[in-house]
Amino acid sequence: MNDLFAFSQLIKNHPFYKKHRDEVHQLYFRLGKCGSLNVENLLKMFKECLPVMFFTLDDSQKMLAQIAEETLKRRLEGVQFVVYGEELYPPSCYMMADPPLTLSFLGSPVWLMERSLSVVGSREPSYESLRWMEKELAAFCEQEQPLIVSGGARGVDQKAHAVALRKNCSTVVVLPSGLGEMYPDSLKEWIHPVLDGGGCLLSEYDYGQKMHKHLFHHRNRLIAALGAATLLVEARKRSGTLITANQAVQLGRSVWVVPGHPQDPHFGGSLDLLSEGAVMVRDAQDLSMFFHSELISEKMASVGVGGSGDLPH
Incomplete structure (x- = not known):
């Protein structure tokens, strides 16, 4: 065999x-x-x-x-x-x-594209966050044509995929389940648009693996790895989104955070990240500036990776 x-x-x-x-x-x-x-x-x-x-x-x-x-x-x-x-x-x-x-x-194995950005956030985002994505993330996608990576969940994830597709950007949907048990079930309606847009639905689990709560956190490290940086749109305190941000930091990836009002509980986790040194992103111009800087750093850091025949880490 x-x-x-x-x-x-x-x-x-x-x-x-x-x-x-x-x-x-x-x-x-x-x-x-x-x-x-x-x-x-x-x-x-x-x-x-x-x-x-x-x-x-x-x-x-x-x-x-x-x-x-x-x-x-x-x-x-x-x-x-x-x-x-x-x-x-x-x-x-x-x-x-x-x-x-x-x-x-x-x-398609579109993750080989270097111009990638992971986007994460709440499953129940505020109206202001969705409006920000419609305006600023959309403008960034139109200008830079990045690969957008997210997890396919309702809320910020699906909004990120939708904005990418509307601006003719490829997108990667990273599943917390096997391809034969897509979660959420509504993702089945996304298969053709994602594939037609040159993207893919990706899983590290067995084809028939059903979603389990612990697989979300396990899956999130893959979302963090596939982006040159991670954009956090909105996160409450102690949310799963913060786990993805921390995993990105552990991988040496930059974390960019959309700020919110201190009294708005939707942004409690976001503000915590900013106080810990994450980069604040205000608009599409910020996104483009940081994105170009990150890509330059990536190219410099990639020189000689794995050249000895040993694993990079």
Whole structure:
């Protein structure tokens, strides 16, 4: 069996994967760097470096065949797959503390576009925030044509996707579930517009994985990684949106925050971030200025990344 994605799915569910995750990723990365990432070479490396995994994997041929059959079925339905170390794997994910071993997506691998911005915020945003997005985020998108990354939830997420599509920008919808169990269910209506706009719906979970509360926070680190910076439109204190902002900071990404009135509870978390050193964004002009600055910094920082053959982190 030589289906790399199916084999990687088997590894991901292996009882020893979490314990040896960094070692496994290092093997994938090294083989990917020299263009020899395939099942045969992985098995050789496992036998040499991680024999405890090799012998149990070698005894799992029946399970591997089942996964490969399911993978083929999804491919025929238009689902595409990418594995850690492959050419299409998002470069920014190598900087994550817990990068996904596998990704599945509908659409185009548009995350390879360098001009990206992650947008996050409340599921129940204020009218003023939505109006700001209609005016300022829309003007920024029209001028800069960035890739907009968000999570597909109601409120700020869906508004960000909608503004991007209306301004002919591609957008990435990062799911807290598998592609076969899209959450929220209304996202099914977004599939064609997102794909027609050159974007994609992306998931690191098994195709049939249903949404669970803990997957939102887990998913958010991927949103943070895929943007050159993260724009936080509105967040209450102790909101999930703040987790995404903190994850962006941990990845060395800039966090830009739209300010609000101190007495407005919708912006309690936003103001906390600003007091902790996040950058205040007032309008489209600010967005463009910071965006260009971030892209220049990204290009300078990317020189030599991974050049030694070792993982960037």
